Amino acid sequence: MTLTDSEIEAFVRNGFVRVPGAVPEETALACRDELWRASGCQPDDPATWTRPVIRIASMSTPPFVAAARAQPLEEAYDQLVGPGGWQPTAGLGTFPLRFPSAEDPGDAGWHVEASLAGDEGEMRVSLRSRGRALLALFLFSEVGEDDAPTRVRVGSHLDVPSLLHGAGEAGREWMTLCQEAVPASAGRPVELVTGAPGDVYVCHPFLVHGAQPHRGSRPRFMAQPPVVPTGELDLGTAEPTPVARAVLAGLGSAGGVGKQG
Numbered sequence: 641m642t643l644t645d646s647e648i649e650a651f652v653r654n655g656f657v658r659v660p661g662a663v664p665e666e667t668a669l670a671c672r673d674e675l676w677r678a679s680g681c682q683p684d685d686p687a688t689w690t691r692p693v694i695r696i697a698s699m700s701t702p703p704f705v706a707a708a709r710a711q712p713l714e715e716a717y718d719q720l721v722g723p724g725g726w727q728p729t730a731g732l733g734t735f736p737l738r739f740p741s742a743e744d745p746g747d748a749g750w751h752v753e754a755s756l757a758g759d760e761g762e763m764r765v766s767l768r769s770r771g772r773a774l775l776a777l778f779l780f781s782e783v784g785e786d787d788a789p790t791r792v793r794v795g796s797h798l799d800v801p802s803l804l805h806g807a808g809e810a811g812r813e814w815m816t817l818c819q820e821a822v823p824a825s826a827g828r829p830v831e832l833v834t835g836a837p838g839d840v841y842v843c844h845p846f847l848v849h850g851a852q853p854h855r856g857s858r859p860r861f862m863a864q865p866p867v868v869p870t871g872e873l874d875l876g877t878a879e880p881t882p883v884a885r886a887v888l889a890g891l892g893s894a895g896g897v898g899k900q901g
């Protein structure tokens with residue numbers, strides 16, 4: 641298995657676990673090369689890096705399929721969400737590519753990820769995390785402290801469940817939830833998502849995180865796809881998954897919650 645018991649406990653406590661080399665380096669570098677081509681920029685010509693961030697929606701060519709299906713990750717998902725609790729994907733989505741720039745990228749605020757769409761198409765988040773089992777942060781370039789590593793608030797996933805409790809299956813509108821989750825987690829320590837191509841940070845769906853401007857010299861390439869669940873979190877079972885245990889811990893509840901959440 642990919643994760644040790646103490647790594648699983650750290651995931652429950654901190655809201656994320658790093659899986660070094662989850663994707664083989666040659667696969668991660670093949671992904672990076674494809675992302676360069678998709679960006680329209682040249683790796684060896686900084687004059688072509690004219691924007692602080694370029695977002696690429698999704699990629700499903702063989703290296704991305706291989707990255708999404710990397711065995712250590714699938715094992716980690718089984719350990720955190722439960723076997724059969726998540727859906728395999730044929731590729732990866734949302735790549736924020738960040739380039740050295742004095743310009744504000746305009747998208748570096750703290751937030752939790754949205755999980756589901758409401759009746760009006762608006763983005764929402766629910767206590768049982770309908771639509772999102774996990775957030776995965778895949779590194780496709782070397783990322784040091786100056787290279788716009790994603791910032792994560794350690795333990796902030798524990799601050800979110802009480803904001804969702806009582807909101808029912810439809811949960812809450814994403815932006816208004818973030819407006820409360822961000823101040824609620826402001827005192828949490830911050831860690832940076834640094835590492836090597838092929839490292840993946842597997843995060844709790846409620847982890848508060850944010851981008852930042854790139855102050856270094858090497859562009860930062862990553863993906864931040866959801867891991868999509870097959871159902872909703874079971875918070876009433878005698879054996880909750882690690883993701884559900886963290887939600888219960890956030891609620892201060894050892895014995896589970898009622899069916900409506």
Ligand SMILES: O=C(O)CCC(=O)C(=O)O
Binds near residue numbers: 736789864
């Ligand atoms: O680019 C990053 O470091 C994180 C981006 C992010 O959190 C987002 O776009 O939702």
